[in-house]
Amino acid sequence: MLTRTDEVESLMSRFPGVPREAVIKEDLLRGGVAFDDSALSDNESGEVKPKSYFIFSFDHRTLPELGAAALRRPPEEIVLTGGPYELRRTVVSVRVNPASPYRVAADDHGMLGLYLDGKRISDVGLPPMPEYYRHKLSNGKSVMEVAPTIQWGYLIYLTVFRVCQYFGAKQECQYCDINHNWRQHKAAGRPYTGVKPVEEILEALEIIDRYDTAKASTAYTLTGGAITSHVGGRDEADFYGMYAKAIEERFPGRWTGKVVAQALPKEDVQRFHDYGVRIYHPNYEVWDRRLFELYCPGKEEYVGRDEWHRRILDSAEIFGPRNVIPNFVAGVEMAEPFGFTTVDEAIDSTVEGLHYFMSRGITPRFTTWCPEPTTPLGKANPQGAPLEYHIRLLEAYRATMDEYGLTSPPGYGPAGPGNAVFSVSSFMDSLTV
Numbered sequence: 001m002l003t004r005t006d007e008v009e010s011l012m013s014r015f016p017g018v019p020r021e022a023v024i025k026e027d028l029l030r031g032g033v034a035f036d037d038s039a040l041s042d043n044e045s046g047e048v049k050p051k052s053y054f055i056f057s058f059d060h061r062t063l064p065e066l067g068a069a070a071l072r073r074p075p076e077e078i079v080l081t082g083g084p085y086e087l088r089r090t091v092v093s094v095r096v097n098p099a100s101p102y103r104v105a106a107d108d109h110g111m112l113g114l115y116l117d118g119k120r121i122s123d124v125g126l127p128p129m130p131e132y133y134r135h136k137l138s139n140g141k142s143v144m145e146v147a148p149t150i151q152w153g154y155l156i157y158l159t160v161f162r163v164c165q166y167f168g169a170k171q172e173c174q175y176c177d178i179n180h181n182w183r184q185h186k187a188a189g190r191p192y193t194g195v196k197p198v199e200e201i202l203e204a205l206e207i208i209d210r211y212d213t214a215k216a217s218t219a220y221t222l223t224g225g226a227i228t229s230h231v232g233g234r235d236e237a238d239f240y241g242m243y244a245k246a247i248e249e250r251f252p253g254r255w256t257g258k259v260v261a262q263a264l265p266k267e268d269v270q271r272f273h274d275y276g277v278r279i280y281h282p283n284y285e286v287w288d289r290r291l292f293e294l295y296c297p298g299k300e301e302y303v304g305r306d307e308w309h310r311r312i313l314d315s316a317e318i319f320g321p322r323n324v325i326p327n328f329v330a331g332v333e334m335a336e337p338f339g340f341t342t343v344d345e346a347i348d349s350t351v352e353g354l355h356y357f358m359s360r361g362i363t364p365r366f367t368t369w370c371p372e373p374t375t376p377l378g379k380a381n382p383q384g385a386p387l388e389y390h391i392r393l394l395e396a397y398r399a400t401m402d403e404y405g406l407t408s409p410p411g412y413g414p415a416g417p418g419n420a421v422f423s424v425s426s427f428m429d430s431l432t433v
């Protein structure tokens with residue numbers, strides 16, 4: 001029987017143009033990793049930066065099923081180096097799966113390693129607790145809860161609205177657990193603010209600015225659930241925009257402002273820009289028409305796929321095509337029961353979408369799908385998409401970028417194996433420097 005090691009090594013040799021680091025990273029992102037207790041973080045009182053649950057759970061089990069990993073959080077990210085594949089420095093977001101063939105554990109000398117099928121395949125480094133996480137806001141809230149940083153400290157992730165107004169089976173995107181994640185943290189008694197007050201965000205940023213003396217934090221992302229009506233009397237553009245305005249007034253130009261929001265009409269997008277946002281992520285999620293309609297029923301009902309795409313193109317007139325970076329969720333194309341049944345078809349469809357946007361100077365980016373167990377697609381597909389899909393996507397993505405003379409999108413830090421910090425997909429690891 002083929003082991004996961006066989007599969008990984010076979011893909012490494014079939015696709016030599018894809019860095020080996022990316023093969024391991026994609027496999028960890030799609031299937032998760034188990035943690036020995038020795039590799040957990042001890043929450044905010046330890047020496048390791050804990051997983052903040054910055055928007056979705058990105059785990060393969062619910063909190064009550066995670067045991068020690070729920071009580072003593074895993075690290076936010078791990079960094080892999082060395083081993084038999086001679087991995088260059090590779091930052092990977094942590095998605096916990098106790099049943100994964102990958103395991104992070106300490107050896108007899110206390111050195112952490114990544115094990116696949118029981119064999120050590122790399123050294124593992126953990127992110128140190130940043131100084132700014134050791135300081136609380138005046139109301140006692142932690143910086144990790146209000147303004148966590150990811151991507152090895154590069155990006156401040158501001159999920160200012162922790163739920164989505166697309167609610168329930170008929171509206172929620174079928175791969176998204178934002179609403180469940182909010183419920184599970186509440187149920188566990190963890191602090192998990194539904195709507196983050198602007199003053200809290202500013203105070204947390206003040207702390208980050210003061211203690212991040214190396215200026216590792218470079219950008220912030222404002223995001224959260226879709227707003228189909230109002231939050232606090234504001235529509236989506238004004239709600240997310242008000243944070244950007246306040247941040248830019250208090251810390252002009254300190255970080256690059258990004259917003260992940262719906263594809264909004266041009267006047268609303270203009271307001272984002274006026275408020276000081278510089279990069280816009282109107283995520284199109286999945287390219288295929290039938291799958292978009294099935295997977296994103298709320299978006300289809302309120303906006304519709306064609307209009308969504310039109311608005312993405314329109315927004316390039318305001319932000320400039322380089323600064324419009326729509327995300328798609330790589331892997332859901334192959335989710336049963338509706339997805340493509342062959343990797344060829346799934347790649348062809350995804351690449352059609354890449355051509356549509358890249359031929360217009362817009363560079364989409366992707367997050368590797370994590371099949372969270374409380375989502376309809378995660379439930380039906382606990383193994384996620386085939387690793388081959390993810391590897392071929394990296395190859396096709398780079399080829400399409402080359403075809404249109406595009407380079408890595410702005411706001412993602414350095415590119416290339418050994419350099420990238422973007423942690424929830426290896427697209428940045430797979431591009432040339």
Ligand code: SF4
Nearest residue numbers: 164172173176225226
């Ligand atoms: S719009 Fe879809 S993906 Fe975004 S938060 Fe809502 S349900 Fe999740």
